[in-house]
Amino acid sequence: MSAASRAASGGQATKLNRREFLKTGAAATGGLVIALHFSTLAPSEAALAAAPAEFAPNAFVRVAPDGAVTVIIGKAEMGQGVYTSLPMLLADEMDADWTRVHCEFAPVDPAYNHTVFGIMLTGGSTSIWSSYEQFRKAGATARALLVQAAADVWTVPPADCRTENSFVIHTASGRRAAYGDLAAKAAELKPPAAVTLKDPKDFKLIGKPIHRLDTPAKCNGSATFSIDVDRPGMLVAVLARPPLFGGKAKSFDATAAKAIPGVRQVIEIPRGIAVVADGYWAARRGRDALKIEWDEGPLAGYSSAKQRADYAALAKTPGVVARKEGDVAAALAGAAKKLEAEYELPYLAHATMEPMNCVADVRADSCEVWAGSQFQTFDRMTAAQAAGLKPEQTRLHTTFLGGGFGRRAVPDCHMVLEAVQVSKAAGVPIKVIWTREDDMRGGYYRPFFYHRLAGGLDASGNIAAWTQTIVGQSFLAGTPFASMIKNGVDGTSVEGAADTPYLIPNLLVDLHSPSLEVPTLWWRSVGHSHTAFVVESFLDELAHEAGKDPYELRRKLLARAPRHLRVLDLAAEKAGWNSPVPPGRGRGIAVHDSFGSYFAYVAEVSVAKSGALTVHRMVCALDCGPIVNPDTIKAQVEGAVIFALTAALRGEITLENGRVRQSNFNDYQMLRIYECPEIEVHIVESTEKQGGIGEPGVPCAAPAVANAIFALTGKRIRRLPIRAGDLRSA
Amino acid sequence: MLTLVVNGNRSTVDVDPATPLLWVLRENLHLTGTKYGCGMALCGACTVHLDGEAVRSCVTPVSRAVGKKVTTIEGLSAGLTHPLQRAWIELDVPQCGYCQSGQLMAAAVLLRENPHPTDEDINEGMAGNICRCGTYPRIRRAIHRAAALMAEGKSR
Numbered sequence: 001m002s003a004a005s006r007a008a009s010g011g012q013a014t015k016l017n018r019r020e021f022l023k024t025g026a027a028a029t030g031g032l033v034i035a036l037h038f039s040t041l042a043p044s045e046a047a048l049a050a051a052p053a054e055f056a057p058n059a060f061v062r063v064a065p066d067g068a069v070t071v072i073i074g075k076a077e078m079g080q081g082v083y084t085s086l087p088m089l090l091a092d093e094m095d096a097d098w099t100r101v102h103c104e105f106a107p108v109d110p111a112y113n114h115t116v117f118g119i120m121l122t123g124g125s126t127s128i129w130s131s132y133e134q135f136r137k138a139g140a141t142a143r144a145l146l147v148q149a150a151a152d153v154w155t156v157p158p159a160d161c162r163t164e165n166s167f168v169i170h171t172a173s174g175r176r177a178a179y180g181d182l183a184a185k186a187a188e189l190k191p192p193a194a195v196t197l198k199d200p201k202d203f204k205l206i207g208k209p210i211h212r213l214d215t216p217a218k219c220n221g222s223a224t225f226s227i228d229v230d231r232p233g234m235l236v237a238v239l240a241r242p243p244l245f246g247g248k249a250k251s252f253d254a255t256a257a258k259a260i261p262g263v264r265q266v267i268e269i270p271r272g273i274a275v276v277a278d279g280y281w282a283a284r285r286g287r288d289a290l291k292i293e294w295d296e297g298p299l300a301g302y303s304s305a306k307q308r309a310d311y312a313a314l315a316k317t318p319g320v321v322a323r324k325e326g327d328v329a330a331a332l333a334g335a336a337k338k339l340e341a342e343y344e345l346p347y348l349a350h351a352t353m354e355p356m357n358c359v360a361d362v363r364a365d366s367c368e369v370w371a372g373s374q375f376q377t378f379d380r381m382t383a384a385q386a387a388g389l390k391p392e393q394t395r396l397h398t399t400f401l402g403g404g405f406g407r408r409a410v411p412d413c414h415m416v417l418e419a420v421q422v423s424k425a426a427g428v429p430i431k432v433i434w435t436r437e438d439d440m441r442g443g444y445y446r447p448f449f450y451h452r453l454a455g456g457l458d459a460s461g462n463i464a465a466w467t468q469t470i471v472g473q474s475f476l477a478g479t480p481f482a483s484m485i486k487n488g489v490d491g492t493s494v495e496g497a498a499d500t501p502y503l504i505p506n507l508l509v510d511l512h513s514p515s516l517e518v519p520t521l522w523w524r525s526v527g528h529s530h531t532a533f534v535v536e537s538f539l540d541e542l543a544h545e546a547g548k549d550p551y552e553l554r555r556k557l558l559a560r561a562p563r564h565l566r567v568l569d570l571a572a573e574k575a576g577w578n579s580p581v582p583p584g585r586g587r588g589i590a591v592h593d594s595f596g597s598y599f600a601y602v603a604e605v606s607v608a609k610s611g612a613l614t615v616h617r618m619v620c621a622l623d624c625g626p627i628v629n630p631d632t633i634k635a636q637v638e639g640a641v642i643f644a645l646t647a648a649l650r651g652e653i654t655l656e657n658g659r660v661r662q663s664n665f666n667d668y669q670m671l672r673i674y675e676c677p678e679i680e681v682h683i684v685e686s687t688e689k690q691g692g693i694g695e696p697g698v699p700c701a702a703p704a705v706a707n708a709i710f711a712l713t714g715k716r717i718r719r720l721p722i723r724a725g726d727l728r729s730a
Numbered sequence: 731m732l733t734l735v736v737n738g739n740r741s742t743v744d745v746d747p748a749t750p751l752l753w754v755l756r757e758n759l760h761l762t763g764t765k766y767g768c769g770m771a772l773c774g775a776c777t778v779h780l781d782g783e784a785v786r787s788c789v790t791p792v793s794r795a796v797g798k799k800v801t802t803i804e805g806l807s808a809g810l811t812h813p814l815q816r817a818w819i820e821l822d823v824p825q826c827g828y829c830q831s832g833q834l835m836a837a838a839v840l841l842r843e844n845p846h847p848t849d850e851d852i853n854e855g856m857a858g859n860i861c862r863c864g865t866y867p868r869i870r871r872a873i874h875r876a877a878a879l880m881a882e883g884k885s886r
Contacts, residue, residue, distance in 0.1 A: 079826030212824075220806070279749075353863075354767075435769060635868070638868070639825055641864065672860065676867060
């Protein structure tokens with residue numbers, strides 16, 4: 001019996017139907033109910049073929065007779081490290097020989113559903129905390145069975161045996177049996193009802209800087225991303241999609257495209273016109289040779305300037321209340337000092353290094369898809385529906401992801417949909433490749449956000465009132481996640497502002513969610529990517545207005561937030577906040593929690609006369625609870641800083657005449673190695689609740705930089721990206 | 731028909747001579763370690779060696795490679811033994827990994843020309859390679875480490 005079907009027949013959280021999904025979702029997200037608009041969730045897929053002599057006690061691990069231990073993960077590896085950290089959890093409890101541990105991506109099967117969200121997805125910086133017990137239990141179960149198998153052979157009580165490095169050892173006699181040799185025997189035993197997990201002091205892998213399992217394959221070109229997948233008879237498709245979101249083709253002429261050698265077919269699908277060719281180059285040339293008359297749709301003539309004006313006007317009107325404490329109107333009226341400000345943050349592209357792509361092979365009675373997917377359950381279901389097949393006839397293979405950042409967790413599954421539709425129509429396996437320009441102009445951006453704030457200080461300089469009106473598109477609206485919108489408030493638009501930990505007696509956060517044809521999506525750190533910038537910048541403004549040290553003011557306002565305080569203090573200490581700033585430099589601080597983790601940064605910057613900004617040093621302190629792999633955490637923070645600075649210094653998607661202006665890395669620029677600051681990461685030793693690590697390093701890096709710029713120049717950054725023109729000396 | 735020598739292997743391909751080398755490597759020769767990132771020589775993901783020089787294969791017509799030795803990431807070393815690969819593994823440089831073939835191929839030329847690069851030299855030599863995951867601090871450390879490994883190898 002295969003590992004997954006064994007798990008399925010075991011009846012443990014496997015037959016997931018809509019009602020259960022809703023239940024799980026509701027319980028897990030603290031009352032947020034996710035309505036699933038798909039008709040059914042996929043039934044169990046026949047999964048991993050374990051060879052007869054292999055031992056597969058649950059869906060997550062196989063032990064081969066030669067001792068190789070394979071850990072199967074339902075999560076996608078996009079650089080964040082789950083390909084190593086999840087096996088570490090399992091192998092530690094199993095006492096497996098780490099040098100014999102391999103990792104493998106799971107098929108789509110309910111056994112691998114997210115323990116909280118009830119579908120297969122990788123996102124929200126949830127993989128570690130939501131799998132922590134599951135993977136440890138899976139390892140402990142395997143260990144218990146191997147011990148039982150050895151004890152049966154030796155006719156000794158299991159309690160007299162211990163395990164070490166993939167061996168069961170009878171302590172009294174010193175007899176040893178290798179896990180591989182016990183595999184066949186263990187496979188015949190029934191798993192125990194309960195297992196005991198290790199005391200953390202006995203961890204051998206968890207908490208240690210273990211080398212990543214995927215590094216070698218990523219150093220010789222052998223790691224397979226979906227763009228690398230090849231199938232017999234496969235052709236490549238490049239699509240012409242509408243140049244304006246919401247537009248569509250009125251008519252097209254494919255004569256010139258079809259004349260290009262290598263072009264085989266031109267196929268229209270709902271999202272565009274696909275040129276199918278022997279390879280990318282012919283497909284691309286063919287696509288560019290299509291003559292298409294477009295219906296521009298509702299965005300014709302639209303521009304970022306209009307959007308800014310519309311949003312600014314909207315921000316002056318009351319929105320839907322997301323948080324209300326005290327009486328802000330009265331507090332502002334009675335304030336000794338009042339400060340008002342408007343902040344603006346642009347659309348941002350994920351710009352994963354691997355452009356969007358997908359391979360689909362649709363046959364009369366089967367459909368296979370290869371995708372770098374963060375949303376395997378939805379992607380597979382969509383593929384089945386588009387192919388006109390049953391879910392059990394449809395397989396989705398998860399490959400390595402050449403970057404995700406949320407872009408490959410798409411509720412409408414368009415990446416998979418296109419490939420399946422083209423393959424079905426073409427009758428051959430198809431790889432759809434988005435050019436970089438297609439990817440950059442393809443939408444699904446972090447929404448453009450506009451914030452309008454007012455703050456009131458009392459006579460002693462304490463913050464008495466804070467109002468914040470937020471304007472930005474909701475990307476949950478119209479998706480299977482729409483019912484997460486509560487009382488008109490999309491939590492992903494206000495998170496990080498409405499739930500501020502700062503003790504402010506009179507507080508109002510409200511929201512406008514205008515709709516627009518520009519597709520938007522979660523982007524590494526989601527709502528926190530804009531709210532943390534605004535909250536941490538405006539708090540800094542109020543601190544300076546009150547004549548208070550921005551660090552000390554934060555300390556006071558966080559008196560009842562010990563985890564925030566701890567990281568704030570640690571970052572300040574390590575950065576030498578109270579020591580003189582090096583000549584010519586400015587220092588700024590920011591603190592924020594997101595995804596269950598707590599981060600503080602101190603930034604050191606300088607600004608040239610030309611306005612050119614240099615970020616010299618970023619000191620980070622974080623508390624994410626009990627850690628699994630400290631080196632992965634460091635890597636994620638280094639990456640988060642660079643990701644955040646890239647956005648703050650360069651990132652901007654704008655619309656002109658309804659079209660996206662940016663196209664490639666020349667006009668949507670990435671930070672490069674010579675711009676990379678010195679990054680120090682300090683991890684708080686913590687036994688508090690576990691949080692995430694992939695995203696929470698992003699939000700408060702940029703405001704620390706902006707606050708440092710203010711400290712140095714007196715110039716307040718209220719619009720991102722930071723422009724040299726804003727900082728140039730007069 | 732064009733004849734190419736890639737990683738020491740001779741092959742003939744029937745392609746339009748204007749086709750970028752990148753797509754011939756990936757689609758005709760099935761050497762998919764070399765990546766498509768931008769198609770405009772902006773990101774460096776497609777970096778390969780042409781007679782030992784780093785080139786952007788996404789903008790290099792395949793005809794330019796005829797009569798020259800092409801080296802891709804698959805041919806950088808046998809068994810991950812190049813000092814850069816050893817250093818990359820020791821410091822766990824990659825995250826998503828997509829850009830790393832190009833990073834390694836660019837770094838290999840840098841180190842060959844300058845066995846003891848300073849931070850400034852690294853900034854200059856690696857400026858053309860983008861990493862969206864932000865592995866730059868580790869790329870820098872790993873190049874220094876590889877330089878040290880190379881020096882150790884020579885002094886033995």
